[in-house]
Amino acid sequence: xxxxxxxxxxxxxxxxxxxxxxxxxxxxxxxxxxxxxxxxxxxxxxxxxxxxxxxxxxxxxxxxxxxxxxxxxxxxxxxxxxxxxxxxxxxxxxxxxxxxxxxxxxxxxxxxxxxxxxxxxxxxxxxxxxxxxxxxxxxxxxxxxxxxxxxxxxxxxxxxxxxxxxxxxxxxxxxxxxxxxxxxxxxxxxxxxxxxxxxxxxxxxxxxxxxxxxxxxxxxxxxxxxxxxxxxxxxxxxxxxxxxxxxxxxxxxxxxxxxxxxxxxxxxxxxxxxxxxxxxxxxxxxxxxxxxxxxxxxxxxxxxxxxxxxxxxxxxxxxxxxxxxxxxxxxxxxxxxxxxxxxxxxxxxxxxxxxxxxxxxxxxxxxxxxxxxxxxxxxxxxxxxxxxxxxxxxxxxxxxxxxxxxxxxxxxxxxxxxxxxxxxxxxxxxxxxxxxxxxxxxxxxxxxxxxxxxxxxxxxxxxxxxxxxxxxxx
Amino acid sequence: xxxxxxxxxxxxxxxxxxxxxxxxxxxxxxxxxxxxxxxxxxxxxxxxxxxxxxxxxxxxxxxxxxxxxxxxxxxxxxxxxxxxxxxxxxxxxxxxxxxxxxxxxxxxxxxxxxxxxxxxxxxxxxxxxxxxxxxxxxxxxxxxxxxxxxxxxxxxxxxxxxxxxxxxxxxxxxxxxxxxxxxxxxxxxxxxxxxxxxxxxxxxxxxxxxxxxxxxxxxxxxxxxxxxxxxxxxxxxxxxxxxxxxxxxxxx
Numbered sequence: 050x051x052x053x054x055x056x057x058x059x060x061x062x063x064x065x066x067x068x069x070x071x072x073x074x075x076x077x078x079x080x081x082x083x084x085x086x087x088x089x090x091x092x093x094x095x096x097x098x099x100x101x102x103x104x105x106x107x108x109x110x111x112x113x114x115x116x117x118x119x120x121x122x123x124x125x126x127x128x129x130x131x132x133x134x135x136x137x138x139x140x141x142x143x144x145x146x147x148x149x150x151x152x153x154x155x156x157x158x159x160x161x162x163x164x165x166x167x168x169x170x171x172x173x174x175x176x177x178x179x180x181x182x183x184x185x186x187x188x189x190x191x192x193x194x195x196x197x198x199x200x201x202x203x204x205x206x207x208x209x210x211x212x213x214x215x216x217x218x219x220x221x222x223x224x225x226x227x228x229x230x231x232x233x234x235x236x237x238x239x240x241x242x243x244x245x246x247x248x249x250x251x252x253x254x255x256x257x258x259x260x261x262x263x264x265x266x267x268x269x270x271x272x273x274x275x276x277x278x279x280x281x282x283x284x285x286x287x288x289x290x291x292x293x294x295x296x297x298x299x300x301x302x303x304x305x306x307x308x309x310x311x312x313x314x315x316x317x318x319x320x321x322x323x324x325x326x327x328x329x330x331x332x333x334x335x336x337x338x339x340x341x342x343x344x345x346x347x348x349x350x351x352x353x354x355x356x357x358x359x360x361x362x363x364x365x366x367x368x369x370x371x372x373x374x375x376x377x378x379x380x381x382x383x384x385x386x387x388x389x390x391x392x393x394x395x396x397x398x399x400x401x402x403x404x405x406x407x408x409x410x411x412x413x414x415x416x417x418x419x420x421x422x423x424x425x426x427x428x429x430x431x432x433x434x435x436x437x438x439x440x441x442x443x444x445x446x447x448x449x450x451x452x453x454x455x456x457x458x459x460x461x462x463x464x465x466x467x468x469x470x471x472x473x474x475x476x477x478x479x480x481x482x483x484x485x486x487x488x489x490x491x492x493x494x495x496x497x498x499x500x501x502x503x504x505x506x507x508x509x510x511x512x513x514x515x516x517x518x519x520x521x522x523x
Numbered sequence: 524x525x526x527x528x529x530x531x532x533x534x535x536x537x538x539x540x541x542x543x544x545x546x547x548x549x550x551x552x553x554x555x556x557x558x559x560x561x562x563x564x565x566x567x568x569x570x571x572x573x574x575x576x577x578x579x580x581x582x583x584x585x586x587x588x589x590x591x592x593x594x595x596x597x598x599x600x601x602x603x604x605x606x607x608x609x610x611x612x613x614x615x616x617x618x619x620x621x622x623x624x625x626x627x628x629x630x631x632x633x634x635x636x637x638x639x640x641x642x643x644x645x646x647x648x649x650x651x652x653x654x655x656x657x658x659x660x661x662x663x664x665x666x667x668x669x670x671x672x673x674x675x676x677x678x679x680x681x682x683x684x685x686x687x688x689x690x691x692x693x694x695x696x697x698x699x700x701x702x703x704x705x706x707x708x709x710x711x712x713x714x715x716x717x718x719x720x721x722x723x724x725x726x727x728x729x730x731x732x733x734x735x736x737x738x739x740x741x742x743x744x745x746x747x748x749x750x751x752x753x754x755x756x757x758x759x760x761x762x763x764x765x766x767x768x769x770x771x772x773x774x775x
Contacts, residue, residue, distance in 0.1 A: 061709070061711055061712060062711065065711055065712075065715055082694075374697060374698045374700060374716045374719075375712055375716070377716075378712050378715040378716055379712060379715075411708070411709075412705070412708075412709045412712060413702065413705065414665070414698050414700055414701060414702020414703075414705045414706075414713065414716070415575060415665070415702055415703075415705075416665040416669075416697075416698030416702070417665055417666075417669040417670065418665070418669070418696065418697075418698065420669075421669050431616075434574075434575070434577065436577075437575065437576065437577030438577040438578075438579055439577070440577055441576060441577030441578050441579075442577070446576070450576075450704075450708065454572065454573060454576055454578060454581070455578075455581070457572065457573075458572075458573050458578065458581035458582075458584070458585065460567075461567045461568045461570070461573075461585050461588075462567075462584050462585060462588055464564065464565050464566070464567050464588075467567045468567075471539075471540055474540075475540050475541070482775075483775065484775055485773075485774070485775055486770055486773055486774045486775030487745070487748055487773040487774070494707055495710070496706065496707035496708060496709070496710025496711075496713075497706055497707050497710055497713075497745070499710055499711070499714065500710070500711075500714030500717075500718070500746070500749065501714060501717065501742065501745030501746045501748075501749050502744075502745040502748040502749050502773060503741070503745055504541065504741050504744050504745060504748075504772045504773030505541075505773070505775075506540055506541040506542070507541070507542055507543055507544060507769065509543065510539050510540055510543060511534050511538055511539040511540075511543035511546040511547070512534070512539055512562075512564065514543055514547075515546070515562050516564070
């Protein structure tokens, strides 16, 4: 998708005034945090598991080349194929070639953020292949022609009423013209509409939550079972995954699985955890005839050697989204690209550039809750600060802000002058704050005073009063 | 002179400029607990505005000034989790590549405390001689909570004040949306966040809101006042020191 991150202020303004979005966000805010807390509190060894999960990923990243080669070796040994894609263009081209070789007209898709990252759907459509999203959330946003707004709940920004409207508008031509209002009925209708598509599809494309090196297995975690139908019914199964998804062993995957669902939705396990190894064997009752894994780099191998390496530990649980006050205020679309929330504020600039994305790591109060809940202990605020430093060095912030900062910093290094000038400013503000003890508006601080009062200073600075008290004592 | 530890008070720029009462309350609490308190005149700010804006050079220059100003104190105490957190958690990173100042930053970090944590964990203060009649909600600032491990200490101290009935704010671990310059640069997002916090404060029915960080308090007080709420807002040190004669924050 074309990024709109540079127009962040406009995006935010729109989001804050979108009543449906605010209703939907309010729901996220309340549900996810309490469920995660309950799941984590119920598990005394959760902190130890986090440490172990971090250790596994760090070890894997230290030897990423080794484990990727091992993964490829084992995929090949079980009859599958691994394709290496350095760029999104490579990934799209490889997948198109595979689809065309399979004579595909429709492909079913399980939820995949990497497919979003490489903008796969529009590319397939442009080449006459119809992608059918089978995850309920993805189905909704495909109907709405919108990008996902949350990495685990792509349509979380939609209210039930909006979903009803979309279903009436798009399912009527399939004979479903009744406007349903109950969640369960909507799910049932989506299931009915999607079920025949699995059988029609020539290719099924899924993402992967893990790639297991020792067995050449890809793993998906879902709550709807759509992923299983997507990868088992069509004759060709294509997995698209980024290369940091690899872990050494089955045991390692199961360790990380124990923190994944708890952090994401507060479940102990997702409803379906599906392991796929190679194509169907002679003795298997079902499964695809061909199994392909497309491994995407898209700049990740560069991150291994720089200050953003830790983001490669991310397992896409969404806990940082669900605990972020900024995300809860503006939703995912305002971030202007595929990834949003705190992990997006760190990852997005690596992909679309800090010039385009400089607002994302800047627009946070550094509350640190993302890092506190991240199962992989990723220091998200620290990495946002790295980006802020790069944005500052490249002078991407408005000139007025930079100037104000430089003047203040210059003064802050000259205590005597700072004291004299700040003392004068404080007396002026205290005078302006009369008679209420607060200011309703203040030039150059509209960002503050548009929605809040500014408490006025008490009058004389502490340092002036302290100096006087000291003189009085001696 | 007392025989207790020699403490350098890091006043913080917000307390210095906007609410000196908090500085005097901190001095009183420390002196009552037997400390000898000094206030180095060379201090201005901890440098967080520059550090958080990505201006590492200015942040280091200001931080180096703090390192010099607070050399030689047994402890450095700040009435703010945010400024104390900057010194304790971030100065060592800021000077990680400097063999001389790096060591000085680590040494200062090890001696730096947030006020209420210092009173409880180091000075073991008990039996505060203060009285405040009211239902008090304590707001956990993000820095106090997540950088400085301050949660129980201010509550333990408030429990020692006669007349205080303490309540918890729903979703208490959520940020108030202050974030320093964030509140002005991205004022619309900040306002949305503080709107939720103000609503949760109102939900407690408390007549007084306190916290250990003036930034959060100015933010929440500003929102409460704009919406016509009558909750009184004070820094926790004012209540603990019994220094509540001055009007609450944002009132006259």
